[in-house]
Amino acid sequence: MNIGVVVFPGSNCDHDCRYVFRDVLGQDVTMVWHKERSVSGLDAIVLPGGFSYGDYLRTGAIARFSPVMEAVREYAEEGGLVLGICNGFQILLEAGLLPGAMLRNDSLHFICRDVYVKVENAATPFTGACESGQVLQIPIAHADGHYYADPVTVASLKANAQIVFRYCMPDGRVTKEANPNGSLDNIAGICNAAGNVLGMMPHPERCAESILSNDDGRIILASMVEGLKKRRRAEEWGEISEVQGNKAVIPSRAEDGLKIRGGRGKV
Amino acid sequence: MPPITDDLIAQHHLTRDEYQRIVTILGRDPNLTELGMFSVMWSEHCSYKSSRVHLNKLPTSGPRVVQGPGENAGAVDIGDGLCAVFKMESHNHPSFIEPYQGAATGVGGILRDIFTMGARPIALLDSLRFGELNVSQNRRLMKGVVAGIAGYGNCMGVPTVGGETVFNEIYSLNPLVNVLCLGIAEKDKIFRGAAAGIGNPVIYFGSKTGRDGIHGATMASDSFDDESERKRPTVQVGDPFQEKLLLEACLELMAADLLVGIQDMGAAGLTSSSCEMASRAGTGIELDVALVPRREPGMTPYEVMLSESQERMLMVAKAGKEDECIAICRKWDLDVAVIGWVTGDGVLRVKDQGTIVAEIPAKALADEGPRYDRPYSPPAYQDLLTNLNYDVIPDVKDANAALLSLLESPTIASKRWIYEQYDHMVRTNTVVRPGSDAAVVRIKGTPKAVAMTIDCNSRYCLLNPYEGARLAVAEAARNLVCSGAEPIGLTDCLNFGNPERPDIMWQFVMAVEGLADACEFLKIPVVSGNVSFYNETNGLSIYPTPMVGMVGLIDRVERAMTQWFKEEGDDIILLGATRDDLGGSEYLKIMHSREQGSPPFLNMEAEKALHDCVLTLVRGGLVQSAHDCSDGGLAVALAESCLSAPGRQLGAAVQLTRGRLRKDAVLFGESQSRVVLSAKPAHREAVLERAKSFAVPAAVIGTVGGDRLVVSLGDERSAANVIDAPLSTLHDRWARSLERVLNET
């Protein structure tokens, strides 16, 4: 697969995303400069973490006007997979590709540490290898991760199963104590209604190798790659039935033989 | 321009003699711009005038040294065609004036020192000293400094992986903020700051120039009094976003083979970068300040040459490559301008719209500043400090309570409140995060990793600066070997009071000699460093604080070691001998309010044997954890091995014998050359045997397991539990102490 990693001025997890997709998961990676106006030929797009434009004014507020974002929007509308991690999530919110907004962490501090998240929706193209309710340990590193949306939006997120990850205790309980930043309903990651755009504050690319003492993040990234492969096979074999409109139906469970390690704390 | 008066000379912190020297060099009186340029370059901060004669004693060579002191940073060979480029810098004075910006721009400065060498920065460490946290001003300073380091480092995408934080009243009006940065470069692609090649263009790039920090360099050589707190100079404000663009642009420029030399504009800004680059190459530079991009109207040549605006660089390009250089800078949205060229006459010639405004031999400015061999002698109070009659100090009654007090004291307590605000994981290389003896960062594309630590016990240095400096080197190296790394290079940041005082100068000279001897013995070269004098307020100096930053190499990253216990049933083994070493201990300070005595005894042979032994054990896969004993002694080291695990914490049951020692000396004394190991019982014999072969004392002192730390003390006939506490209690005291005090606004 060819994964595009967008480089905004001030992106700093772009290298990490390239490393994990290319060197850990064995995929092709294309770095996409923010001034590009086309993203054609890519199988998925990652908006990496960092401090695009210094995060001045508001996180993601300036980056969303980068020329590439128009192309990303079209790509998403056509059903392409878009993953926004941390600052990438914030950019997706500012760009309106995902609903809601980000506020400062309740503590007013930047927080860098491992947290636990519960997979609330294991049927997205990003969580296909997860079990519903599975608990993953993933690090966060942000100062603005307090997700906010108005009650109507939240209700529709819930109704459409768009809440993909929530902060939880190691045993899966979703509690106030488990919430590192004050995020509404412990929301750590959401997707759009079509399910092909995911934004998440935790950094799966930081925990995808056992040498980093945790490889839970690999499950998410590998889900994405395997989903893409499956979609391509479906297209190649002309199994049109598997494809509805523009949106491929991605299997919600890892197939047998899918090599994904990690996944501690299953509940 | 105003005439040069005695007043003006004094305002520029130049002595009459220094001024005469300038007149001799120029063969005439300087004008104001020239006076300003000399004053910054000949300041203590830039010229090392009081320290140079002593710094020459440090061992700076070795088989791995690729670049020793003298460049923007030092470099050591780590194999695979790569080298580690590193340096430590202080930003003490600016951080006291404005903690957030002072600390932030300190990070910015040291990062530039690393990437100007062609290295991508991969790790930062910070070493901090504050006054006690019961004073709200100290809490405010600490919060500001930590936020500033986080604000800059996080935005740059360089992980802050470790550091050191110590609290003592003496730092209340002189906090220390030292930052170490390490980068990785290809060995044969290191860039140096030399302006070679007559006719080559000199190009300015980065941020625009404003009136920031004019006289910052001379200010850093000035001590504080109540007056200077009021007349605050313009504060430099950092823009980490701009620096991130600068970093990426620099690495792109370097990869494109366009440059002859490059240097950042740090202290003394455009003046230092231009004259140092010319001096290194034996050339001259001619530049026109009118071409320098500016943020503010009406700036004089004096101001442009002395401005310390951040995030700026100077490069000398290969002739004809200027357009390509400019294109790369523009791609990264940086201001850029060709402001001059390299000349053959050795003169730094500054013009303003074509009119000459300054003309100084570059070498005289950069390298021929005054050198002083200042008088030094030990202070009269030195004996009072070391002569401590232990008979008047009762031995510990409630060791349990003492342990809790020590664990809770901010110097020993967990620094999580600090390092959680730092992104310590970005770049996905941090194999051992903050919270163990040393941070370990892997080098992608190789099987290796580097380990890094900063250490200095300044109380030891106060009591005996020579021994204190040796102890700092020993502790740093010990922290590295505990992490499985072989020490390969050292950088220092020497923080002292006013060198014009013989007692302070004595502390400095002794400390440098201690550093030199320890490094010589352990064969660890000093490749870079920094001196910060005048850390003194209202006549009160800080403790001598020669901070030691050390870098080690781990040949196989998967063998990196951590300090916490791993498995129930493992043996706990103590390497090294325990002596009566209570002098200068954290225990005496916390429990008896004394900062007295002689610092712990250090035998370098024993220390070196311990290092070799620990490295062999770790590399041989014979141990599960290794933790050095430092502040708080053996009891604290044991508690830390129980408490610092990121996952499940494991207790321990330990039996210690006392011999003829005091109870408190056994538990809390800070005897050197000791390490707490844990090992699988199956490896017990092998571990003890190896230790014996290195002539390192070793004893099995207990077992890992349970949810309490229990320590008994006695002899064969009778032993009593002197420490017995649930981990939850210990953990609460140790882990939450900082946040508890800091929440008191």
Next chain:
Amino acid sequence: MKAKIHVTLKQGILDPQGKAIEHALETLGFKNAANVRVGKYLELDLDEQDRAKAEVEVKSMCEKLLANTIIEDYRFELT
């Protein structure tokens, strides 16, 4: 023309920064202060003589960039 723009958190959205400042003021002995709210204040010069046009322009800046209207209100004056 100069535009002075205030961007504030919408009523009902928690303002932890305001809370922290309130708490700090209290410990400093300022017991009379309550309901501290923190917002942004921007100033900019606008090279535009026509007041009506300037209004339209600044409004558009606010809507597009300066404020996130999901969480923030804005108001401005031109002088």
Next chain:
Amino acid sequence: MKAKIHVTLKQGILDPQGKAIEHALETLGFKNAANVRVGKYLELDLDEQDRAKAEVEVKSMCEKLLANTIIEDYRFELT
């Protein structure tokens, strides 16, 4: 009484945020905007009837906490 407080960077102090916003406005086509400066705006309720006393109190809050007078200026009004 309500206090409305403006905290702005002193003249000559670098405003990285303002610079970035100006640049963004320009790329968005707002070519007329220049000299963007970003500051803070605070509102608080003061339980104090006496205007003179309130002035003294707010000034002291600004000096002690709300503004960093090394790099920032402040002004306020009471309503």
